[in-house]
Amino acid sequence: MSHQISSFVDDYAPYTKGQLNRLGQYRASDYLRENVINNSDKHWDAFYKKNGDKFFKNRHWITREFPELRDSDPKLEKRLMEVGCVFPLLETSHPNLRVIAFDLSPHAVEIIKSHHIYATNQINAFAYDITNPEDLDVPGVSPGSMDFITLIFVLSAIPPSKIESAMRKVIRALKPGGVIFFRDYARGDLAQKQMSERDGYKTIQDNLYMRGDFTMTYYFSKEEVINMMGPLTCIECGHHEKQVINHKEDKNMNRVFVQGRFIK
DSSP: OOTTEESSOTTTHHHHHHHHTTGGGGBOOHHHHHHHHHTHHHHHHHHHHHHGGGGOOOOTHHHHHOTHHHHSOTTSOEEEEEESOOGGGGGSSOTTEEEEEEESOHHHHHHHHHSGGGGGTOEEEEEOOTTOTTOSSOTTOOTTOEEEEEEESOGGGSOHHHHHHHHHHHHHHEEEEEEEEEEEEBTTOHHHHHHHHSTTOEEEETTEEEOTTSOEEEOBOHHHHHHHTTTSEEEEEEEEEEEEEETTTTEEEEEEEEEEEEEO
16 A cells, blocks of 8 residues: 555644534535435436546556556456446556446446457446345356455445445455455545535535535545445555645645555
8 A cells, every 4th residue: 555545644634624514504405415315326427428538537546556456467367346437447457357347327338338448358347336225246246256346436426325235245246365445535635625615515414415416425434434344354444645736726735535455
């Protein structure tokens, strides 16, 4: 894990404390809250229909932070389940990595299928909502069959009340000795501060916010992430701090994520 990982964001927490105490000023109505949570699939599909592949950023950092995806024995085939589609990963990953990737947005899946990497037959992508309570397993994924599973900025887009059922499927899919790689938004992140004080963003519930396009994002604590991994063993989990430069506004922005590795 990167040297930027820390057990607690000591320098950043005091900066956000006063702002996050004002979350109630932009509370969503009950009607809006139900709409955002119950129709999250439609809102995300509309997002990808509008934005195309602009949202699929270069994520070569994934194999730097999680080198197992790159450095395993190239003679051995490894199986990866991507919850949410992260196609740039394949360009720098293990040469014999076989990927099952799914997203609740059909438009997101079509973007993946149009990418040149899809023609290599390394990846099978399809539309699926992992929060579907009627399914015990992800379609086409046998229990205990995955060497690796990535949860990269995906659980934050799921209503917190549905994360437990999603994680049951994720954990069932992982083979003994398999590893989950996790990174997502951390509580106290600069973006959370901005959402708490700007008009146009609404607070759905504590640490869950609605953007102007009706998509949502949740901010996790480290302890929350460890707990939702259930029976898995935490190899490491902590805060990852990243400084982003906004050249237009000439500002340095401190971003904070929760990052971890968990083994079955």
